[in-house]
Amino acid sequence: MIVEVEVNGKRHRRDLEPRLLLSDFLRQDLQLTGTHVGCEHGVCGACTVLFDGEPARSCLMLAVQADGHKVGTVEGLAVVNALSPLQAAFREAHALQCGFCTPGFLMTLTAFLRDTPNPGPLEIREALSGNLCRCTGYQHIVEAVSRACGHPRP
Amino acid sequence: MPADTRDRNARVPRNEDARLLTGRARFVDDVRLPDMLHVAFLRSDYAHARLRGVDASAARRRPGVAAVYTAADLGDYSKPAPLLVPPPPIPGLVFHACTHLPLATDKVRHVGEPIAMVVAESRYVAEDALADIVVEAEPLEAVGDLEAALAPGAPRVHDHLESNAAAHVVQRKGDYASARTRADLVIARRLLYDRGAAAAIENRAIVAQWDAPAEELTVWDTTQAPIPIRNGLARMLGLLESQVRVVAPFVGGGFGPKIMMFYPEELLLPWAAMRLGRPLKWTEDRQENFHATTQERGQVHDAEMALTRDGRILGVRDRFLFDTGAYDPYGLTIPINTQCTLLGPYDIQHYDSEFTAVFTNRTLVSPVRGAGRQHGVFVSERLLDIAARELGLDRVEIRKRNLLGPDRFPHDHRILFQDSAPLVYDSGDYLPALEQAADMIGYDAFRRDEQPRARAAGRHVGVGIACYVEGTGIGPYEGARVTVEPGGTVRVATGVGTQGQGHYTVFAQIVAGVLDVEVTAVQVVTGDTREFQWGTGTFASRGAVVAGSACHAAALAVRDKALAVASRLLDMPADRLELAAGRVRVRGSSDAGVALGELAAEANPLRGAVRPGTEPGLEATAYFGPDRGSTASGVHAMIVEVDPETAMVDITRYVVVHDCGRMINPTIVEGQIHGGVAHGIGNAFFEQLVYDDQGQLLNASFMDYLLPTATDVPPIETAHRETPSPFNPVGLKGVGEAGCIPTGALFAQAVEDALHGFGVEITEIPLSPSRLFDLLQRGSRP
Amino acid sequence: MNLSGAFTFAGPRATVWDLLQDPEVLARSLPGTERLTRVGEDRFEGAMTVSVGPVTAARFAVTVALGDKAPPERFTMQIDGRGGVGFTRGTASIALTEPPEGGTLMDYTADVQIGGRIAAVGQRLLESVARAMMRQALDALNRELQARLDAGAGPR
Incomplete structure (x- = not known):
């Protein structure tokens, strides 16, 4: 399935398996390994990302659900070597x-x-x-x- | 600290934080290698069953599957894992070592025990293939309850043993039986502590890579002890230690179970990576973690305390059962900790302690933060509380009457500690700590004014105060290498990896203090056997004490070298030189002197010879091995309000007065305490692994196993006292486990006090709201 | 987990007995049963799909063995189910009596053990799911009974 998603301001277009989790897509396909997975059932919150600006559990979402949306991860918080x-x-x-x-x-x-x-x-x-x-x-x-x-x- | 170790910006922020805050820090699951395959494990659904056969043929045929291994495919490698901690030489000790296999052969002994390993192009495909494997298993009656496990005719976890008793240990001092005859009061109770999970937010993970042309194996492992894992893997795989590199990069919390367990996954990934010639990765999911990562805390105590009528302890007798789970590779560390920690800060002359470790069809047990210490504290503190009630004494007063005085150190308890050394308290000053905690929580005013006022208004408020002593910082040894780079950066390499304790900062502070450089100029590397290959690991509250002392010694040696090189260079006796702000200069002068980096370059010349008796560079390696551990201590106090209608407990205040000897970074110490207290509150009120009588874990998710959240943990007020340890040059004692040790005992005491008048006596932990509700309904005081 | 209870069928005991021994009827009545076929005297095999809380549509291979038969009064049922998310094992004792007010009274008691992932994460819901399934099954059996009686397949 073709998915277009904007992550930390950068657009990505990928052909993805429908069952791929958003957390796995971020960590494995985009190599944004700052998003961590702690429980895979939406309780611990380690995998929280901003989905169109709102906090969301990336372990409970499929990557294809992000098609046409904006995702923010921890890698996008700091500005050029300076901590937010x-x-x-x-x-x-x-x-x-x-x-x-x-x-x-x-x-x-x-x-x-x-x-x-x-x-x-x-x-x-x-x-x-x-x-x-x-x-x-x-x-x-x-x-x-x-x-x-x-x-x-x- | 000694004069040569400056208080290097004590509360300095951590060197490692920038990497962790920006997502750049590398954890094991972040390791990504070309051509990497992914692993999933087929695990037993049964707690106890005989394996009749495993058919993996369909799984092997699935597209994307590279290999499937069962025990039959392992050949000679299918051997029991090593016994990690042999029991101490206690006379009469009985211990049956039964360690786990990489994959189950004839029997499975707990839910989650691995039966087969699938290697595939992705974790998704590997998990699909698990469903293709057919296991023929004949379910057996399982062993759950500890007492039932020891009953005649109980099913046996290990067929070759006569019973489920894994060990039997007696330690005595004095003569309890005769002390008891002199007692005015004997308090005897059954006290229970149930299982909990360590629940590090990062699950375990392993990546293994065999570089065939170089004949080198690299393993990234979420372990607290990379060096023992490296040594064991080399031995089992028939490699030289120098051919194996184990890296524990950033590790997302340890709390005990990530110790050198030689978990099946840890044994199998390197083995399979060598066979397949491709890198392999396995990352545990949370549910696997609940079944396959070690747990702790199941103990049943039948204890009694004999006292005089003025509340002085004559002696204690304790008989307890310890749930060791299906296998016992970690030996007897936990129950011996329990046995030793029960004595606490008190003058107990007569002690008779006996325990039986019991095999059950549950997940393996190994130390979890506290490691049996909280059980000992629970027993002695609860018995003291009950004795105070019976004797009409105040709970602080009965403790004061029994504390060891400052003139009693070193104090030899004449029994053996878990490290096989005699249990000797190095130093301590207990009474002022107790008084300070009582003062901070406002104990007297609370009891005198506030509590009667609240009770009159129909509110149920209570106060608790509990003491503990904690053996920390045990041997055998750790080492460190300190190197000054020509650019001026100081590099420190040590073997103890970090799981969040701040090693990159604390060790840097120690070295920066000796060399008088900025803390940020000291770069620490830990947990990589290629960087430093001697030592054991991060456990038993020993990292700062043992590795910190080694860093200190290595830094002193580097300082001496720097002075010697500068002495030659400046033609000035070394005793007239000093280190200041990263430079060596003439003592007391305002000269610029020579930078350490320049001296490092000078010590590594391109021409000339290194003279006999000297070494190139500004580098030194040092080791530190304490004869025995150092004894930290503390007092916790809390005020709670209980709603008897809902049995909900609100912790309104929590005070910690603790003494971990000299502190390197008080902010990091406070962080350790806060986390420990939160863990302890979880153990006391929220966290319980619920097993049915057939060994099935019934709450294996964070939906049903509740970790405390930010609204469950109160603000914690801390005060520090520093009684230096004479057993190491810096005076350090450990602090990693302290926070959670007295929490269960304290919680029980405070809740019981709040429920004064309800006839509730609390003799078990954890105490969930529903369990407390039951106690309230029927009253529990004998 | 122990499940026990009683249920009154609106029909004669011999017909109820026959229904309870008929794999096709059982397959239609037990929720989630895909098939159940006789593989021997008093032995059936089949497949079931069950959803419990977060474990959705778990598929089990099921073996049912009938024993201790004393027609038309009582029998036992041994159930063994295995699937990718766990297993279930249990024995049910079923007794049929004819109360004075008519119909057939079934008293049942079952001791059921559930293990694996379905037990570990679905535990809070298992008992209510089991009770709901039992209720649905008994209602469905009663409907089967009425259909059979209406078709005149047995004496009224």
Whole structure:
């Protein structure tokens, strides 16, 4: 099946098997391996991408569903070797340890902070609650989000 | 730290983060090689069955399938995996080693045990082909419950053994029986801890590549211990160690099960890659992870504590069963940790501990963060709480009365720890930590004012406070090589891989402190046997302690070399020179001096000779092997509110006071603690692997096995105390597992306190809302 | 998993007995049964497709063996199903009595073991799915019974 999809601003046209998952398409066909797969059933959130700007689980979607749509991945967040403000806040607050779940958090939060520029700590925790992290206990992630919106501490 | 190790920007951000935040960091599943084939495994649906035959002919005929292997195709390679940790030399110890095979032969012993391996052009085709394989199996009664497993006539997991007992160990000190006769009070309880999953967000993955012309095998593996895996693979495949390279690149969380298990997949991919001459990749999916990656925590304790009427512990007796799963390649590390950790920070003179490890038809057990320590803490802390209630003593007070004083170190417990060394506490200062935790949580005011006020208003609030001591940083040894490149970058290579603990930063900080360079100027490589090939791995809270000490020693040697080269170059005695800001200069002068990079170039001349007794370059390798581990400790406290209608528990405050000796990077230490506490909260209230009596796991997905989310984990308040370890030059103690060790005991205590008046006594973990609801309905206090 | 219950058929016991021993009737009545054929005295083989929660349309090869037969009062049914997503094994005991108010009362009790992926991820739903299937099967059998009676195939 011929699929045309725009990923991080770049257009791709491929002939794909209908059963190919969007996560596998990104990771294997486009070699955008920053999107990680942790559960393959839509719970952990590591594979979260922006689908027409909204967070979506790429492990629950087929690549052919992306035909004619825009997909954003973690590789598209930084601008020329500079971390985005959210990425920089993650580093400053030690909001990542193994870093495997981190791309999913960044994509979820990119959409969240666009829609909610000035969230409180409880709102931040709610926003994070669809992504699983086993390393951090979430506290430094909450702190990073606060920093990214200009609050030094939550 | 000693004067030569500066506090190198203690809370500096991590060197590895930029790669991880931009998606550039390479994990094993990101490795992509030309001509690569993909692997899927056919796994047993039965927990226990006799295999009559496996017919893979249809799978082999499927287009896109390159090979299918069953046990019959493995020839001599079908051998039990190695025993990884032989038991310590405890007198009278009985241990039956039964390790797993690469593929099942005559029997399957747990759901998920691999039966056949398919290699195909894509994972999709490989999985299609699994459905073509026909397995003839005769189901057998399975062994589930630990006590039923030991009953006469129980089905046997391993036919050649007389029973399902895998091991029996007794450790004693003093004379518990006679201490008991002097007791005013004996508290005896049955205490339970059930299984949980480690649940790293990254599942396991392996890529294996055989380079036939070079006769070299490269294996990318999500392992916590690449060097032992390299050594074992070389031995089993008949290769030289130098022909095998194992790389553990970025690993997405370890938490224990990614240790050197020699999992079937780890054994088979390299073997098949050599036969097929093409690179192979296998990545575990989440459901496989629930069945095929090791788990932990199933124990049943019958314990008693003998006390005087003023609450002093005379002794403890504990008899427990330990679920080791279908095989026991990791030996007795977990139950011995339990046995040793039960003693905690308390002065327990008489101790009688006996355990039986039990084979069951469940997934294999190996250490998961905490590794049996939380069970010991659960037993001693729960018995103390119950004793305090019986004696009318305050729970903090009864603990204070039993703590080892600061004058009691080193403290020899006269039993053996998991590393075969005597259990000796190196240093500690327990009372101030307990007082600080009580102070931070506002224990007295809560009990005096807040709790009565809340109760009067019909709210059920409770406080808990629990102590633990944790053996960390065990041997045998680790090493590190520090090299100054001519460009000035300092490179550090060590064997312990990282699963998120910040090795690229912490080791850089240690070396940067010694050489007085920027932390960002130190580039660390870990987890690649080509870079460094001596050592064991990242487990038992030992990375920073053992490898960190090796980095420190290697950096000191490089500093001496730099001073020696500069001394020649500047014609100045070395003792008049110093390192400052990446340069060597005359002590106390404002000279620019010579950059370390220039000295490195100077030490590697194109002409002239390297004099006898000297070496080229600014490079040194050093090793560190502690005689025994260092003892970290801590106190956790929490306040909860319980809704008796719904049995939901709201953690309103969580306080951690901990002591891991000298800290290198307090922010990283806090991160380790936060993650550990979250893991502990999961174990205490959300996470339970539910097996039926026939060994079927009933909740093998994140929809049914609940990991704590950001709304389940409270903000955690931390305070650090630093009692340096005398067992290593930097004074370090481990911290990787600390957060989750006392959490179950603490949770039980706080919830029980909140439910004062309901007659609830909590003697089991995990305690799901539905289980707590049951306890509330019927009351559980004896 | 234990399933037990009772169901009253609106018809005589001998006809109910015959229906329960007829693989074609069973194939039509058990939801998801693609076929069921007699391969021996009291032994049937066939295929079934079952959907449980996230496991959709799982196909099982099924063997049914009847035993301990005491017509027309009771028999046992051993069921062994195997498929790509797991297995099911179970024994059902079925007793037929003639209550004073008429019809045929069937008391059944079944002990069913389910394993593999279908158990691991569908567990929350398995029992309700099994009960629903049992209800559908019994209703369908009752309809078969009525059809047979209407066709005059048996004594009323």
